Amino acid sequence: MNTRLLHDDPQGIETAAAILRAGGLVAFGTETVYGLGADAGNDRAVRAIYTAKGRPGINPLISHFASADAAFAQVEATPLARMLAGRFWPGPLTLVLPRARDCAISTIATAGLPTAAVRVPAGRTIHALLTACGFPVVAPSANPSGRVSPSDAQHVLAGLDGRIDAVLDCGPCPVGVESTIVDLSSARPVLLRPGGITLEMLEDACGMPVATMAGSDDARPSAPGQLSSHYAPGLPVRLEARSVAANEALLAFGPALPGSGLVWNLSADGDLHEAAARLFAGLRFLDMEGHRRGLVGIAVQHVPAHGMGRAIRDRLIRAASPRP
Template sequence: MTDRLSSTADGLSRAAELLRGGRLVAFGTETVYGLGGDATDPLAVARIFEAKKRPRFNPLISHFADADEAFRHVVPTASARILAERFWPGPLTLVLPRAADGAICDLAAAGLPTAAVRVPAEETALALLRAVGRPIAAPSANLSGAVSPSDADHVLEGLDGRIDAVLDTGPCAVGVESTILDLSGDTPRLLRPGGISVEDIEAVIGPVARVSASKTGQAPVAPGMLTSHYAPGLPVRLNAQSVEADEALLAFGSPLEGARVVWNLSETARLDEAASRLFAGLRYLDREGTRLGCRRIAVQPVPSTGLGLAILDRLGRAAAPRPAVQERSVA
């Protein structure tokens, strides 16, 4: 059963304790209830995807108690600082390059060079974020594809028994998700309309480009948008039953023999552990495999159940034929 915590000092303390321990806690913001997990802990983030039955490793929005804390983990532009001053706390998410010393993990950022950050306006949520003292990844607290929850009852309808607790802060004031604005390139781009209108944003920073959420038909790089994900430089070969001498190996369970370099997603074949280690493994094998003269990465089979579907979705995109010029990833 999922604990229902009241928004008292004791409830906040318990919720913060759970989050610091890598557990999952849903909490209300001014937009919708978010399913919170420590954004610096890949295993906690993997549990978010597992609880939601989320079919892909979409980038997740990391939540902070104030702009200064958020900007420790990303590289803010002048426009980002102006918008933060005007709209934070509030329903605006900014996509910015990840800082070299930022602590948001690869899985929360879907392996991309940018991260989505925001400061919510709900007072209890801010108190919780201050108590935890870490970035908290928090997509909507519902099963993937279901209607977003605007009160604690909605959360429990879909996630009771799948998460550790819900911090009941009452109905959400806005009830629709945050606006997502990409500031990682030369031109601001609206990735998802939401609680702050694009007209209000343009009144502050000037013209904003609108981006179709389905124009590419590829994997989401920010909530509400579709494009390609990070892929290693080395080609990827799926469902390997053997390994050639010039291949690196992404193993799952008992590793195949013969690879020059191996990264095991999970020696005990745990899908949550495999998800938490996927992006780090691809980066490691790309780097070390290239250094050792490997010509590609072989991937052992992963079950197509639970989190395995998300892992296979990501691996399938990494193994897809590469365009001559790849579109730049933005979130």
């Protein structure tokens, strides 16, 4: 299969939509990361995503919609869900809700769960693509399963060239980490994955504490991003580094530790939003260049656990976990 690189223009968007309508796979940029899209109601197309990525079938997918009304037609929306959608959609927030009786999303995409994960992404191109399709599009991150997520089109091609039909080049992703996932299927909201909408923003909107899921769930994840090993470069990752060896690359935050000849600084000024936007590109760069130089690992400086730091730390902890 030859993977086409499509331009971010009306012709490219229409070509991408036509491929999706025909049951093909198209990667595209959102405000978070690049997703690998397929028609959410087409079982064969959804299976093709799992095959292209090498993704475990127990790991559910997020369905993307052009509007909140379209999303809530597929799930049982609660007043809290509608309030959060009004506050944060379009944007990097995914809501997990019970499937509607006539839900058109493939049960393969929801991994057989009674719930579905839905969101309305932000961005001119993705909105135009979803509108042109006229159906929900499932889209996990457009990379081999478990590896570093892509934040530009070349990252997608590096991992999936020849496995998918096309990549719609939407430029770099401004948020840089995946969407926040909140489970609203029970009485109290539960944060399943931190992301572009912070816990503090959620609690302010909800007017109540939001529970957080402890640890990982490798046996039966209820949403994407819950596997213990995820977002992993080839080189091993060492967290909370207070020093760095000459044979290690350094992922810095703030003033960089001395000792490494290969450094990627997430944000020299300690800006967590800048750090999130640069995280996956930095891991990819250090991994590729570190391998070329014969380095043995990536040391990571401390990142604070508040605001966007919570999402960054979640990705780094999973990147550092033992590989399956």
